[in-house]
Amino acid sequence: MGGPMVGGRLVRSRWAAIGAAVAVTLGFGGIVGARAALVATPGTLSAFEPLPPARILDTRTGLGVPQPGPLGAGEELVLTVQGAGGVPDDASSVVLNLTATGGTAPSFITAYPDGQARPEASVLNVQPGVDTPNMITATLGTDGRLRIYNNAGSVHVVADVAGYYHGHDHGAEPAWVRVDANGTMVAGNLFSNIPRQSVGFYKSTTIGSFIDCGWTATVNADPVTSTARMAVVDRGAFPTDIEVFVYDANGGLVDAGFTLVRVCPTG
Secondary structure (H helix, E strand, C coil): CCCEECCCEECCCCCCCCCCEEEEEEEEEEEEEEEEEECCCCCECCCCEEEEEEEECCCCCCCCCCCCCCCCCCCCEEEECCCCCCCCCCEEEEEEEEEECCCCCEEEEEEEEECCCCCCCEEECCCCCCCEEEEEECCCHHEEEEEEEECCCEEEEEEEEEEECCCCCCCCEEEEEEEEECCCCCEEEECCCCCCCCEEEEEEEECCCCCCCEEEEEEECCCCCEEEEEEEECCCCCCCCEEEEEEECCCCECCEEEEEEEEECCC
């Protein structure tokens, strides 16, 4: 299957997307590479602008929030991203290294634009006593704000900005598909199954023809029945291929449902 882990590092194929996907080093649970996770909300992305890493949220110290304290069960915080860490006022999306720490119960974290309905997709699955980072790309909402939601227990959340996208919302919804652990479509507007090939490995040979587009994946929010912690998108041997690898906290492959999103650059 030509998996992406070789010698402890993530290897991209020659058809690797050059759009919105961003390769990062995480160093958690043996997984040292991943692509950015995207909140599947209406909008388009254009040129990416990297920034020196800057912390813009830390609930342990009160940075970015009115007062310090963990995010409780069913609670969410509103983070003003535009104007923080070098993110300009015309940024439409932001790339963040989001970390969950000090969790007290199995949970998941969702990040989504302020002013829009909260999606079901998770950007971080939380386990008690485990610090979990993930690089995400999130569309900004009202006045450049982002909402971060915690499902269960309590957990501290830390966010470091790594860059942003210029662009404007044209009302066009990114193509996305949510599949179950067998790779069978259960929701979305990218009408395709992504069949399971082996444990934790899913592949479609038909949907990857948009070479310049970014492809991202997040594990569906199901921390009770799933041990999965991260989904990684790779390109196969042919330009129409899309491969998804789902990992547990130890870097092993595991079956789980996930949401795949395609966003194409503009301009």
